[in-house]
Amino acid sequence: MTAAHALRTSLEDLASVLESFQFAVPGGEQATRERGRVELVRSIREYLLPRLDDPEAPVVAVLVGPTGSGKSVVLNSLAQEVVSKPGALRPTTRSPVVWAHRRHVRRYRQLLTDLADSEGGAVTGEDPLTEQLTVIDAPDFESVYSESRVVGEQVLAVADLCIFVASALRYADAAAWEFLDQIRQRGLPILFVLNRLGPDPETRKMILGDFAALLKDRDLLLEADPSLIFDLSEQVVYPRNGGLHADAVAAIRRELALISDPALRRAVVRQSTEGAVAEVIDRAGVMAQGIETDRGIVQTLMTMAEEAYAAELLDAKALIANRSLVAPGATGDRIGIERELASALSRRAGVAAREAAAAWDATGEGNALLAVDETLWRHGPETPALAEQEAAAWLDTLDEALAGAIRRAGPRRKASALLARTLLTGEGQPVEGAAAELANDERWRGGVLANLEDRLASVLAVDADRFLVLAGRMEISEGLPQTIRSLTAAVSDKAGQFYA
Ligand SMILES: Nc1nc2c(ncn2[C@@H]2O[C@H](COP(=O)(O)OP(=O)(O)OP(=O)(O)O)[C@@H](O)[C@H]2O)c(=O)[nH]1
Numbered sequence: 365m366t367a368a369h370a371l372r373t374s375l376e377d378l379a380s381v382l383e384s385f386q387f388a389v390p391g392g393e394q395a396t397r398e399r400g401r402v403e404l405v406r407s408i409r410e411y412l413l414p415r416l417d418d419p420e421a422p423v424v425a426v427l428v429g430p431t432g433s434g435k436s437v438v439l440n441s442l443a444q445e446v447v448s449k450p451g452a453l454r455p456t457t458r459s460p461v462v463w464a465h466r467r468h469v470r471r472y473r474q475l476l477t478d479l480a481d482s483e484g485g486a487v488t489g490e491d492p493l494t495e496q497l498t499v500i501d502a503p504d505f506e507s508v509y510s511e512s513r514v515v516g517e518q519v520l521a522v523a524d525l526c527i528f529v530a531s532a533l534r535y536a537d538a539a540a541w542e543f544l545d546q547i548r549q550r551g552l553p554i555l556f557v558l559n560r561l562g563p564d565p566e567t568r569k570m571i572l573g574d575f576a577a578l579l580k581d582r583d584l585l586l587e588a589d590p591s592l593i594f595d596l597s598e599q600v601v602y603p604r605n606g607g608l609h610a611d612a613v614a615a616i617r618r619e620l621a622l623i624s625d626p627a628l629r630r631a632v633v634r635q636s637t638e639g640a641v642a643e644v645i646d647r648a649g650v651m652a653q654g655i656e657t658d659r660g661i662v663q664t665l666m667t668m669a670e671e672a673y674a675a676e677l678l679d680a681k682a683l684i685a686n687r688s689l690v691a692p693g694a695t696g697d698r699i700g701i702e703r704e705l706a707s708a709l710s711r712r713a714g715v716a717a718r719e720a721a722a723a724w725d726a727t728g729e730g731n732a733l734l735a736v737d738e739t740l741w742r743h744g745p746e747t748p749a750l751a752e753q754e755a756a757a758w759l760d761t762l763d764e765a766l767a768g769a770i771r772r773a774g775p776r777r778k779a780s781a782l783l784a785r786t787l788l789t790g791e792g793q794p795v796e797g798a799a800a801e802l803a804n805d806e807r808w809r810g811g812v813l814a815n816l817e818d819r820l821a822s823v824l825a826v827d828a829d830r831f832l833v834l835a836g837r838m839e840i841s842e843g844l845p846q847t848i849r850s851l852t853a854a855v856s857d858k859a860g861q862f863y864a
Pocket residue numbers: 429430431432433434435436437438449450451452453454455456457458503504559560597598599600601608
């Protein structure tokens with residue numbers, strides 16, 4: 365297996381694992397993590413793997429820079445035809461436009477299907493420059509239309525090279541610089557173009573020097589040397605080609621042609637893939653950590669719910685012991701006492717639910733989850749039916765306890781209902797001797813009340829499950845961070861061999 369093949373396989377494995385889960389806990393930070401995961405997969409699948417598979421593919425240069433800086437004009441000037449419509453309305457380019465050789469355009473079909481709307485698309489020809497180079501005019505990244513920023517980032521994910529076009533009229537805008545930092549982190553080579561410079565030589569020199577100094581400050585240029593910047597004068601934009609005279613961009617064309625030289629291109633591709641692999645390694649580490657954070661959040665939410673229900677179970681047990689689980693004055697007949705006991709069990713579940721929901725509500729994620737299921741503030745919709753079953757079953761155990769002493773069903777039911785009332789509220793002494801005996805038998809009473817506690821516990825547990833299931837649905841499996849870390853280590857290892 366060649367070093368290139370080993371690197372590809374390790375990246376492929378990492379991508380598969382990153383595709384196997386989602387960050388589903390609601391909240392802003394988690395949404396950012398999920399976006400990060402999607403981008404990471406994309407940069408592996410759509411950039412790195414194809415690029416490593418086919419190192420001879422053309423270099424992809426992406427035009428970046430603030431809206432209105434003249435990116436489309438620069439592209440048209442290179443092509444000497446209207447590839448991307450320039451315009452006075454901002455932003456003009458809303459969807460990526462690809463300028464590619466007829467022979468290569470199929471490579472970008474996927475990207476275009478994913479990203480381009482009716483305005484975007486591919487313009488193909490046989491310009492010799494495009495034999496080895498494809499240029500993409502991307503929507504500007506600082507756009508108020510955040511959609512376009514997302515598109516911009518997706519285009520950037522497939523770039524080998526950036527052409528940053530700034531306008532001399534407003535080159536110091538902060539937003540564009542923020543984006544440049546991101547590009548620099550990816551290790552993409554950047555070509556700088558300063559457009560629309562005025563004719564006065566002194567002012568030009570000053571502006572170019574200032575621009576170069578800004579770039580140097582940001583670690584984007586090694587030296588604050590204006591000669592490293594391609595300067596374009598403010599001049600006629602020809603309606604015929606939507607660009608400048610060919611001479612104006614001759615130097616840029618020459619530079620791009622140089623990069624397209626196969627040997628140099630391999631070096632560019634090497635630099636950009638090496639940067640991208642390093643970024644993948646970094647970001648995969650962030651993912652692994654994100655999973656741990658997310659798991660921590662899910663665990664906290666689960667614990668909050670469990671604790672609320674556990675506390676309620678304790679309180680309710682105390683009520684049972686005090687004979688105040690059911691309100692005094694409860695009717696003594698079987699139907700009445702059964703209904704009161706059932707509603708007391710549901711009510712306890714309702715109290716626990718409210719406590720658990722209040723605890724969740726105080727956290728950002730819990731608050732968002734409560735919005736998904738508002739019934740969490742009350743006992744579950746199925747709880748009353750379960751409580752009725754448990755109440756009836758418990759009363760049946762009293763009935764059975766009297767079966768030896770009282771043969772006839774009618775009187776026995778009556779006696780057991782009275783016994784229940786005594787046990788639950790302390791009122792009304794059983795008339796029948798057998799029931800009275802049981803009521804005064806400490807051991808028996810302890811057992812039958814413990815049985816009631818168990819039934820209460822199971823009603824609460826089923827009710828609590830709603831919280832646990834909802835939180836559990838967001839949970840990412842425990843072993844995943846470790847899997848991601850070891851796959852990332854493999855990528856790092858293979859990259860070390862490949863780029864050695
Ligand atoms: N006269 C003149 N106009 C220019 C020059 N460069 C750019 N423009 C004009 O400036 C405006 C913006 O240029 P575009 O090329 O559309 O800018 P862009 O960077 O592609 O902008 P977005 O697509 O919105 O990101 C257009 O109206 C261009 O005609 C120039 O050198 N001379």
